[in-house]
Amino acid sequence: MARQRKNLPESSKETKSRNSSSSNGSSSPNTKIPRQKNVFHFWKQLVLVIVLGVAIIFGYMGYLETRVNTPFDNKKVVARTGLNVPEQFWGSYRPGVYFGLKTRHPHSMVTGLMWYFPKRLRPGGDGIRHWCEQGDNLSKYGWLQHDGSSFGVQDIEDGPFILTTSFVKNPGGQNGGEWTARISVDVINKYKDMIDPTEQVSIIWYAALDAETEGFIAPTNSATEVTGIRGETSSLGEFKMKLFPQTGEIDHESFLSTVSPGLNLLKETVISALRLAQDNPKGPRKIILGGQINPVGVERKDPNFVAIQVTAKLPFSIDVVFESKTVVNRKDKLVGELYSESLEWHQSRFNQRFEDTFALKSKGYNQKQINFAQAALSNMIGGIGYFYGASKVQSFYTKEPINYWRAPLYTAVPSRSFFPRGFLWDEGFHGLLISQWDLDIELDIIGHWFDLINVEGWIPREQILGLEAVAKVPAEFVVQWNTNANPPTFFLTLQYILDKYEEDFTNERLAMLERLYPRLQAWFQWFNNTQIGPVAGSYRWRGRDPLTDRELNPKTLTSGLDDFPRASHPTELERHIDLYCWMAVASSTMARLGIILGRESFLKYQQTADYLYNNELMDNLHWSNFSERYADYGLHTDSVKLVRPKSLPRQQNQNLEMIRTVSKQPEYRLVDSTFGYVNVFPFLLQILEPNSPKLGKILTDIRDPNLIWTDYGLRSLSKNSPLYMKRNTEHDPPYWRGQIWVNINFLAVKALAHYSKTEGAYQDQAKKVYEELRKNVVDNVIRQYYKTGYIWEQYNDKTGEGSGCRPFTGWTALSVVMMSEHF
Incomplete structure (x- = not known):
């Protein structure tokens, strides 16, 4: 706070000087007035200096406060990113989930996998897998091969079951290309005699937008096909995702279209949307997703989370195909046998590149050691x-x-x-x-x-x-x-x-x-x-x-x-x-x-x-x-x-x-x-x-x-x-x-x-x-x-x-x- 300046009282000497004669007999009122003005001027300057000093100090302190979150002022090191590097646009850039794909865009649509085994699902959604959690106590999970740009193959052992997730990217178009992901589920060989032959798996594939992603997503319903997802965002343009079952017998499928409060609560959103349903009064009850749900008290009206659930008997595999509208003259979908051939080609190429880079085979390592590496x-x-x-x-x-x-x-x-x-x-x-x-x-x-x-x-x-x-x-x-x-x-x-x-x-x-x-x-x-x-x-x-x-x-x-x-x-x-x-x-x-x-x-x-x-x-x-x-x-x-x-x-x-x-x-x-x-x-x-x-x-x-x-x-x-x-x-x-x-x-x-x-x-x-x-x-x-x-x-x-x-x-x-x- 600035100090308040007080009025200066006149001294008796000053009063006298104004009313008496000088030595030459003339009045001299100006002999004391300049001193009064000088004192006033001095205090005025002092206050100004103090105020200015305080302002400088506070200004400098404010400057120091801002330094911690002020970017370095020079050229950015990253000159090309996002769609300027199309071969790196899509990827498995969500390491915290067991399997998911997103783009290198600040507000990317995210896609990912959840799964559970209906007979083993416990109250509160315990048993649904999504984020990589130590508490899930999976026997094993991790990438077996991944080249960082075009493909990856991963095994996940969940109790007596094994999931294999893989993806292959396809370049083309103006929005970062296309891809196919495959999820396969089976019983591990050593457990096959112990598992009920009616055992099922529920695969949930989803797409989600964060609060700042411009665009929309929606389910695509069809009487003859598994429900898919369509949408449009500023970075992807128009797109669609279709699900193509490959092996196994589908028991039922359902979908969820709703508003999730955040990307960190997708699993919780799914759990809250699970319902029990029966095709007929005498049939078994099935766990399904709740369809179109409009949460109460949520500002956003358009859905930012769409999930497709497919429940099938084991073994089961399904291909998820992402297609961009900007890709023209597409000959064949990367699905089924064509996908298998493409994945095999990438794996063979990976093996050769790995040996060229690290030369482990030529150093005498056996195949088991090379597989680890x-x-x-x-x-x-x-x-x-x-x-x-x-x-x-x-x-x-x-x-x-x-x-x-x-x-x-x-x-x-x-x-x-x-x-x-x-x-x-x-x-x-x-x-x-x-x-x-x-x-x-x-x-x-x-x-x-x-x-x-x-x-x-x-x-x-x-x-x-x-x-x-x-x-x-x-x-x-x-x-x-x-x-x-x-x-x-x-x-x-x-x-x-x-x-x-x-x-x-x-x-x-x-x-x-x-x-x-x-x-x-x-x-x-x-x-x-x-x-x-x-x-x-x-x-x-x-x-x-x-x-x-x-x-x-x-x-x-x-x-x-x-x-x-x-x-x-x-x-x-x-x-x-x-x-x-x-x-x-x-x-x-x-x-x-x-x-x-x-x-x-x-x-x-x-x-x-x-x-x-x-x-x-x-x-x-x-x-x-x-x-x-x-x-x-x-x-x-x-x-x-x-x-x-x-x-x-x-x-x-x-x-x-x-x-x-x-x-x-x-x-x-x-x-x-x-x-x-x-x-x-x-x-x-x-x-x-x-x-x-x-x-x-x-x-x-x-x-x-x-x-x-x-x-x-x-x-x-x-x-x-x-x-x-x-x-x-x-x-x-x-x-x-x-x-x-x-x-x-x-x-x-x-x-x-x-x-x-x-x-x-x-x-x-x-x-x-x-x-x-x-x-x-x-x-x-x-x-x-x-x-x-x-x-x-x-x-x-x-x-x-x-x-x-x-x-x-x-x-x-x-x-x-x-x-x-x-x-």
Whole structure:
């Protein structure tokens, strides 16, 4: 509030001067009036300065508030998308559902599959499958083959039944082409003698529009055909979908045409529309969809959700054909035998391309191992989604979370069931496989991620875009803070791309890198500005909670290694060895890219790289002479444990959650009592010189079974570390405290390959460990895949069994790269 200026009282002296004579006997009223005016003028100017200052301060604060959701002001990296890339327009871009197709358009119509077995349907719709849910406890599901552009084949084992879903795209027309999807359902061979021969399946195929999609959809009724769907949208033009039963005996079919409150509630809309019906009083009751339903109290009148249900005896298969009105001179529908032939051709072509890319057959792998590798790659490629929406973000200058700008994201996802959205540090690992299969898909993914960078140079580390994505995320993880980083793994992807494809860059690819470069510069600078450490050359992850008394060791989610033990008491004086190494890799990659693009700025990045790759600097900051290992530095004590407080007598509803107690005060030191992934980052990211004795010590340590070596890969934390397999809270089981993670094992195998091929004192030692570790990791992942039906998030360090979520065909799919040895 501006201060209120008071009226100035006249002094007695001023009054006297107005009424008395001057020394020369004349009246001199003007001798005091200028002083009064000057005082008034002074206060007026002061108030104006204060008001202006306050306005500037508030204006600047308002400016700072807007920076977190202001886009980076430069050319977008993605130059062509949507209908400008027709071969990528349609795809299985809904990784969170078992089977569904949509387009790369911000407001795409979505299509998808639900199913259930009528005799096994339970109250409340339990038994209807739609979203990939761990709680469905399916024996197995995932893509067997998927090329990322034209076709895919997937098997889903649901109890004693097996569903095979596939699709083939057909180019043509002006609206992204056409496609056919096939859903086949049968009883698994080993269960055929146990299943009632009258068993039925209900297949529900649907189309839905979001609230902003321009257009309409409606059922097409016919007395002689299964009901279909027709419609028109701004991106698809006029279209129709027809259903063609192929095998099996249809018992009945029904449809639903209604308004769904959102794409995240399609299954609930179906459940609420199921009805019981009888053809005759003596016949069995049938479960049908309710037809045309106009919900009460809904503003939208036109239906945005149409579903077709077909119930048939097993075995049963049906083709869904999408046709665009803009396709002319269509000879034959891609249905029936013609579809089978087309799918077979695509599969044969996929097999040859897979061998040309990874050469597993020529390396001596058997067909079972190759089938695993094809499934791992295909689940990575088939797990690429297209999302549109706005993240929730917050900065120090905003009182509440605010929306980021609305934007698309084309990205792979770590897990279709548990993490069906984009994660920044995961995606850099994904790119190491995707770029080997299809470089242009990977460049497109990178472009979409960097088009999400804001004016500060920050990218939200977790992308939760659209209703379907938000519905899968606990509320506490939705908001992204602009102080928090994530490992810049995209520099690893760019390193690989420059190594393999530099001689093959087309003008279009070079132009994309030109558009990308300023955004990489902003990203790199953001790290240097916000994650800088307390002393020269050091770096520190932000985002640790120094006030918590519930966590045994406050998590460092921003590092990607979550609960890996760091300094027990977070302070601003910490320095983290893994972030130091990431920044070394980032600077060297920026320098190399700058040289390729002819940028003079490469020199400053090269100087930074030379500075950080100086092993003497790294040793001064992070090497412990006592334990002979690299380590974080911070305020630390190992004497911590979780204890449940004693209850107070006669008090009700007490919070007796376990809290952390400290029996020995922390001190500033290197956190060298812990040994695990963080401690070997100078080796993992190949910062260590090949003749460094410290490299020899790390090679010896990682091979020690009493530390992190196992028969299944490197465990994340050594068995003799104080927090090995300890819960971080009473509700949080250990995560990076002993389990085997394939992404870090991949980095280890990659580093071992590098040091085994680089002349140095430890070349032979590296080669020996390389052969052992690579075999252990690959063999165990394959063994668990065939034992459980899944590729897993992590693996048990004692038994090798899969743990965490499944399927996890994000970075665990890097097993394929280890098999091919294309590092």
